[in-house]
């Protein structure tokens with residue numbers, strides 16, 4: 001069974017509905033087990049460190065992880081960033097290396113600088129040694145007869161974007177086109193990962209980072225404890 005996780009943070013559940021659509025798309029691919037992690041402020045300690053160690057262990061077992069965050073001030077939310085920093089030990093051990101990654105975001109404006117959010121997630125995936133699955137759908141809503149319900153109306157290639165009016169009823173957003181875009185991405189992502197895992201897991205050699213090892217030694221902490229709290 002191919003295992004795919006969706007890890008996201010949403011303040012008011014609009015990004016959450018986008019995540020659910022991606023999960024539906026993933027689950028539509030036979031042989032793919034999908035697990036969704038909705039991050040919350042309760043998983044962040046008073047020192048801004050991530051608390052949920054069990055989740056970190058579970059993520060190690062995934063073949064692919066789709067990361068998603070609401071866009072706040074042109075990047076991921078503080079909750080989501082706390083989670084990312086909490087994966088320091090996984091970065092050190094290269095636990096996500098050779099897994100598949102993807103990213104999505106939702107924000108209040110059509111643009112709203114959310115490209116930066118996707119770029120941030122792409123950079124994170126690269127630092128973790130992961131492979132990125134891009135959107136795969138042409139842009140919509142960009143010609144005379146186009147509709148706002150078109151697939152990929154925001155024209156993002158890195159991954160699905162959604163635009164939800166900030167004062168909207170969260171049950172009304174994202175729009176049907178943005179929801180469909182998210183579903184299609186989930187299906188594509190899961191198909192790619194399933195295809196890849198069919199031949200067995202591809203695991204390249206890990207090399208220890210000398211600078212991080214030296215810094216951890218000097219601080220007297222283990223990598224698995226760094227940037228996590230109890």
Ligand SMILES: Cc1cc2nc3c(=O)[nH]c(=O)nc-3n(C[C@H](O)[C@H](O)[C@H](O)COP(=O)(O)O)c2cc1C
Pocket residue numbers: 009010011012013014015016070071072073074075106107108109110111112113114163164165166167170
């Ligand atoms: C602190 C804060 C910062 C925000 N920054 C942006 C932004 O940079 N760009 C944007 O388009 N919308 C921004 N928004 C609006 C949210 O992205 C938007 O309301 C989103 O649909 C909320 O999704 P959610 O229901 O998943 O929390 C911001 C909202 C808050 C509260």
